[in-house]
Amino acid sequence: MSGFRDLMAFQRQTEALAQVAGRLGWDQETVMPEGAAAQRAEEIGALEAVLHARRTDARIGVWLSRAKAPDAVGEAQLRQLRRQVQRAAKVPGRLAEEIARATSLAQGIWAEARAREDVAAFLPTLTEVVALKREEAAALAGGGDPYDALVDDHEPGMTGAAIAAMFSAMRPRLVALREKVLGAPAPKGVTGTFGQDAQLALSRELATVFGYDWSRGRIDLAVHPFSSGSGHDVRITTRVSDTDPFNCLYSTIHEVGHAAYEQGIDSGYALTPIGQGASMGVHESQSRTYENQLGRSRAFTGWLYGRMREVFGEFGIADA
Structure with missing residues (x-):
């Protein structure tokens, strides 16, 4: 012992x-x-x-x-x-x-x-x-295979051959989905100027809605959004565009998905070998689930549109 x-x-x-x-x-x-x-x-x-x-x-x-x-x-x-x-x-x-x-x-x-x-x-x-x-x-x-060696660093036990087989099985449906999306009318976009402070305030609200623990985290600006840390210190970043608030808002939701994985690990494991996320597959799937399946659901976007009107005031809707 x-x-x-x-x-x-x-x-x-x-x-x-x-x-x-x-x-x-x-x-x-x-x-x-x-x-x-x-x-x-x-x-x-x-x-x-x-x-x-x-x-x-x-x-x-x-x-x-x-x-x-x-x-x-x-x-x-x-x-x-x-x-x-x-x-x-x-x-x-x-x-x-x-x-x-x-x-x-x-x-x-x-x-x-x-x-x-x-x-x-x-x-x-x-x-x-x-x-x-x-x-x-x-x-x-x-x-051995150098690609497998690097993949194993992010997804233990995974190999290039296994990834190729996985995507080969998915390819027909993904290609069909892509064609369906490209054949649909382009979505409408927003027009106007959206202040940085207002975007960050709404981003903080969204992070709270998605369960981000502010006692163990913070949000800042970065050139490219990322999440960082584990245990009792899990930070996220986002970025701001004056003409595209969705860049900021959905980057925040995505990074909260990453942070939720780390913040969800038993805090008793902090600073131990198993104290942080073990799978980038889980990391990215959780962040994408938050961003796309939840963040782009009809129920959520309806609520978000109302909050955007309250936070930003009047803004235009135009064809993309």
């Missing part, structure tokens, strides 16, 4: 440091000064070096050999930790640090290129990141 306790105490510190890395990434995309990009990349790279060293610490193997789980939850903790350790051991510390630093720098370069609609400005950085990720995939695959 002592092996299990020692292991979980060590891992709790590792998970806490990983959450700090996540907060640095959130800060970079929301409020960090533009001039801090290079330093932030160095900070994130340094922290990743510390995390990699902890994840590959020789003591973990000793503790795992001695650890006896007290219950089914403990068994799940050990199973997930073994998986994390095995994957970390395959990637050189130098590479893990380089990827963290390069992707941090890439974020700001991408945002600037996006604002200028200048793809060429981002291509050299993208090329560097892809090369590093290919190196990581090769290390993880160990002679």
Whole structure:
């Protein structure tokens, strides 16, 4: 039992440091000064070096050999930790640090290129990141399929072949649905100017309606909406367009779907190997369920239209 306790105490510190890395990434995309990009990349790279060293610490193997789980939850903790350790051991510390630093720098370069609609400005950085990720995939695959190695990081046990088979079965119905949608009259859009403060106020209201726990979260603006964190700190972001309020509103609903997955995990698991979402498939399906199945239902859109009239006042309706 002592092996299990020692292991979980060590891992709790590792998970806490990983959450700090996540907060640095959130800060970079929301409020960090533009001039801090290079330093932030160095900070994130340094922290990743510390995390990699902890994840590959020789003591973990000793503790795992001695650890006896007290219950089914403990068994799940050990199973997930073994998986994390095995994957970390395959990637050189130098590479893990380089990827963290390069992707941090890439974020700001991408945002600037996006604002200028200048793809060429981002291509050299993208090329560097892809090369590093290919190196990581090769290390993880160990002679196997590199795509499978990376997919497994997001959807454990999934393979490229399984994904291809899944979409092959779905393709006929999806193509038919696409043709039906494209053949239908284009939906009408809204016209007018929609203030940022009003959009954000309504976004906060929508987040509350969809069950977002504000005591463990917040909403901010970002170039591209995302959710971040787990346990007692799960943050979301959205974006604003003066002429398209739906961009902001439905981005918020989508990210609340992601956040609901993380906030729905038993808080007692926070800062443990099983303390965050285990499946990107569940993450994206839940966010899309919130955004599309619920957020675009007739009942909800009828209510939303009324709230938009109350919040924004008069606005026009025009053909798209």
